[in-house]
Amino acid sequence: MTWLKPSWQSVLAVLLCLVAFALGAMSKPEVAALAEPTATVAYPYMGAKALIIGLLLIAALVSMVTLTPIVEATVLFVGAHAAAWLLIKGIAGFEGTALAPYFLLLAAAWLLAWRCVALLSSLRPSESVARNALRLIIPAIFGAWILIIWEAVTRGAGIPFILLPPPSAIGARIANSLPILGSDVRQTIFKAVLIGYIAGNLAGFAVAILADRVPFLRRGLLPIGNMVSALPIIGVAPIMVMWFGFDWPSKAAVVIIMTFFPMLVNTVAGLAASGHMERDLMRTYASGYWPTLLKLRLPAAMPFIFNALKINSTLALIGAIVAEFFGTPVVGMGFRISTEVGRMNIDMVWAEIAVAALAGSVFYGVVALIERAVTFWHPSVRGG
């Protein structure tokens, strides 16, 4: 039996297909059509049902035969995604009418995709091109299935648009609102977030150096900084709006308050991170405060400083968006979210959320890349 090599995912997928077939009708209109064979009731999957089940069964059964992993993964990929596409396409116009077999077939397709990813991640290709491609393909399939399940469940179960719109609607909204989204990103990200982030981090860093240089400041400033960090932004934001007006400077001020303290604390901790022997070494060279700072203590503090930069990249985005809830010109991501929620334009809210998530990931990714280049010597980086 060396030619047969079933995986639990494909066995379960076959079982689900058989149960779905036995249960019969995929949707309520189909039940109605079966009850009245004479009437011409339109229902989803008139022809596609057999095709979907057939695709899934063939892919599952072929994958049980011993093949090269690449062929097996390709068969699974095509089967799972073609079936999922047919399922989602078929339910259009019949939202909210899906019955159990619809969800069983969706689950079967998902299992095959799971098996496909499992196969791909066990591959150890020797060429670096293939390795890099795999590093992209595996998370892409993962992400695609989050969207597929989201789309299929919201449409199939007819989840109200207000509660959770399907991703296709959010995507369409993004595509149709690019100018608005663009001006919101310019207002919130390129003005409030970036300027506030740079100013807040620089201020935190400068105060940390000052506190390091002047001992009495260290005792006085750190507790006050601690208190500032505990200020709730919900309370601070309206005050900043009163001080600095409706436009982006008040949001940048909120971001500065939020990012200042993580940078201060991490830099102070980082400046204490260099070893005793290294500092004694600098003493034997009669090295002054600044050369020791530049050549030993700051490089040793870099892992801590980048930790703060990464934490702050997320905090800055949250701070700027939330601060816009408290008064803003008629542009900005936070402004858009708060007004479109009021107008029940939930797809626009989700579009802003998607853009914010993307911007946040890019921001974090850029900081993390710079970190790898700067702290290449740190065991946590050079080990991986």
Place this chain on the structure above:
Amino acid sequence: MTEHPPAVVSASKLGLTFQTNDGPVQALSNVDLTIGKGEFVSFIGPSGCGKTTLLRVIADLEKATSGAISVNGMTPEQAREKRAYGYVFQAAALFPWRTIERNVALPLEIIGLSQAEQAERIKRTLELVNLAGFEKKYPWQLSGGMQQRASIARALAFDADLLLMDEPFGALDEIVRDHLNEQLLDLWDRTNKTICFVTHSIPEAVYLSTRIVVMSPRPGRVTDIIESTLPRKRPLDIRETPEFLAIAARVRDGLRAGHSYDD
């Protein structure tokens, strides 16, 4: 006194007591010692007898709590400010974000040498410790022995007249150690540097030194000072001569006397 060279290190009734949570620890007591210019002095003794502490007091990394000490006729602090000595620590203490050549360049940058002078000294000292070809490597890409050699190159590049070395070859294998012992002796002979050298090894102390200071613990103190009668030029096989073995026996007796004091 007139025929003696001027004192580089001069300590009298030197004492140091650490205040720890478990009460005071007397790391040094009543140390009287004069080290003349051009001497090679080894400090030997069981661990905890204050060898590192004595070296650190000379280097102004630790302050004596009693007695007096001068370095080059100044206080240790003034001597340190004048960059009177190079120090080799027990561990390499290289900066992981600098390549080997940039690590050697570190003290040279601080004292403000020109690029050309830096490059010349880096090349010379790395060749001296057999690390030519590893200039662009990072410390964590080298073995422990190579790292320690790089740290010796760094101290040599600094080129002070007094070299303080705290068990610099302790972590190295015997072949490398022999080689570096020869190199160090040769360097000392050519440059007339004053070297204070802490070691655990009796043969190493006898082979290198013009004087051997035997120390014993609790409290850390000097129990014996042995003048070497070996010539200045010492091939490695001098270690088999009766003269060498006689000095080694004296050092061993001194260590034993210090130990029996304990029990």
